[in-house]
Amino acid sequence: MNKQKTAATSIGLRIATTMYQMGIDGLPRNYELLYEAYSGSNPELTKEFLAIGKKKSQRALDELGKKFLPHHHEETLVSKTNARMQVQMTTFMNLLEQEKSSLSDYGTMIDEASRGFASQTEPDPATLTRSVRKLNQATELQVSKSAALVAVAAQQAAALEDIGSDIANFEKMKFVDPLTGLANRRAFNRAVVRIYATPALPMMCGLAYAEIDDFKRLSELGKSDIGSHFIQHVGKLLHAGNTTHEFVAHLDGNRFAFLIRSAQESEIMRLVDGLRTAVASKPLVHPQKLRVIGNATLSIGVAMSTVANDAGKLLAYAEKAMTASIKGGGNRATLYTNAVPANANKGWIIYQPE
Template sequence: MNTAVAPKVQIPDVAGQITYAMRSMGVAPIPRNYQLFYEAYIGSNPALTRELAALGGQVTQAELDALGAQHFTHSPARVFDDAHTRISGELDGLLRILRQEQNSLESYTRLLGETHKRITSKSNASVELIENAIELLSQATGDTMAHGERTVENVVQRSQEMDQVRKELDEYKRIANTDSLTRLSNRRAFDDRLAAIFDNSSMRPVTALLLCDIDNFKKINDTYGHPVGDKVLATVASVIRSNVRRDIFVARTGGEEFALIIDGNTPEEVTGIAERIRRTLETTPFKNSRTRVNYGPVTVSIGICMASNAEDAGELYSKTDIALYGAKNAGRNCTILYQDGMQKDFTKSWLIYKT
């Protein structure tokens, strides 16, 4: 193993690159615009990326809003605002119910106290008084219990309503973190999962990041069109998912790039997993069942880096990308494990507004 000191790698600043792209196009730095550029940057929606690039160097807010309305059926800000409004309404209603219950119990307590005084007063002791007191207490107790039952029912109903809002938010989060084409996790979910690796230092020696990139994918799109390219992406995603354990995190992180985060395995075991994926894809037929047109062979290049070789998520991604570039440079359709001293002799352009 080469033990030379690795050169300092440049850690991608995703937020900075997106902000720079927006500033270069004269776009206002507001949340809904950032969402558009983020989705275009990560490449999970190729149509959005193409349409945003087609707007050119100067774009109006109306054009951006029209693009957002076309591609985002639910704005995250609106979804959470609606949820906040609904939960606030349910909580207000719940507080009103509890205040009414408190007032009812206070009235009942006062009645008990007054009746107790009358009964225990020797000057008012009589059978008629006691009978009246018992009748009054029976009625008040019954009313209080009925009111309490209604309160319980209302509280349960309000709680169910809030639980429904929570379930809807959970479902929205799942959808927001899922790539619509491949049904894998998307770049947003990947960024969160990648950062979480460094929350537990003891797991880093047995945690790995894999970047898997389809070889010559542009040629597939150019030759057969984007619909075929989309089918290839979906098939590759299915093959990857079916060849790894259920607990392994798999995401589509860009146009034709996939990422896997594997916990609890040695570098040799991780390399074995990567090779199983690569060999399976290498032998998977990519044909049109109707026309019998063969779109293959479809192969992938894979880069691997163990988390123990990086100080943070950005460095882990950069070093894995270096290994991936090494696999491409070695002729494609192979797996490279990052080693100290590896270098990447090119700079990837992240300016999404350039064609």
């Protein structure tokens, strides 16, 4: 078992033990909440989790979950959205009724004036003047009411647009890592499943695992929560270096993943090396002391979708390749391939930095 799996197992055991000791129900949403809190990937969540106190009620945990893991509480959003929609539709119906009544009154006034004109063979100027004045007043009133209706309708349209925006943002944030702004593990899992959606014809791509080298030592140099700052730093550099808009995700801790759509190993490794170079391009600076801590480097393992017939094997091969990069000293990318060179005793090729 490599050190990444050992670390994950350690966190998992710690969470299970903590949940038991605190009397927290073994619900999936509780497990993920504690995982996020103890993995250190979201310092704000960790801080608020600890602030709840020793006795953590399910209600308090759910309130925290609604803030940091809203995907577990979709029913709350649906309920709120439904209530808002009902208010908006009721308001619209009332506006339409008002407009209908207003138009009816306006029509009545026109009808009365028309009958008055028709009943007189030679209407006197005074009567005509009064009728014209009444019609002008009625028209001005109707125009005023219509303008008010348009203004209110515009407000209603804006409110409905806000509701739509809230729903869209909610759906988007379900798959975004709050610390880095990259895709999260949930988005990564979904993307990996899609690779083999058609087993006989998998998506042509390369999947890469990446780990920040020497993360523990560099994080401890800054102490406090410099680890989170370090991960954010790497996330920003990956954003900037991802000029071809490949799929890049922050999984947890100091681990990232890339999914690059190409059938060419050389092209995938070129793009992977580009991301690795981007991460090393700017030094990490202590946020308070403003001193340089060091440049980040990545150990990366890549596996092509063509060497595996399911997602499990593909992930395992990428993990194996990343372990080879770590054991090789870090700051390199390893490609796991079934095209083994003659006399080679390993199923991978190391691409070292120039």
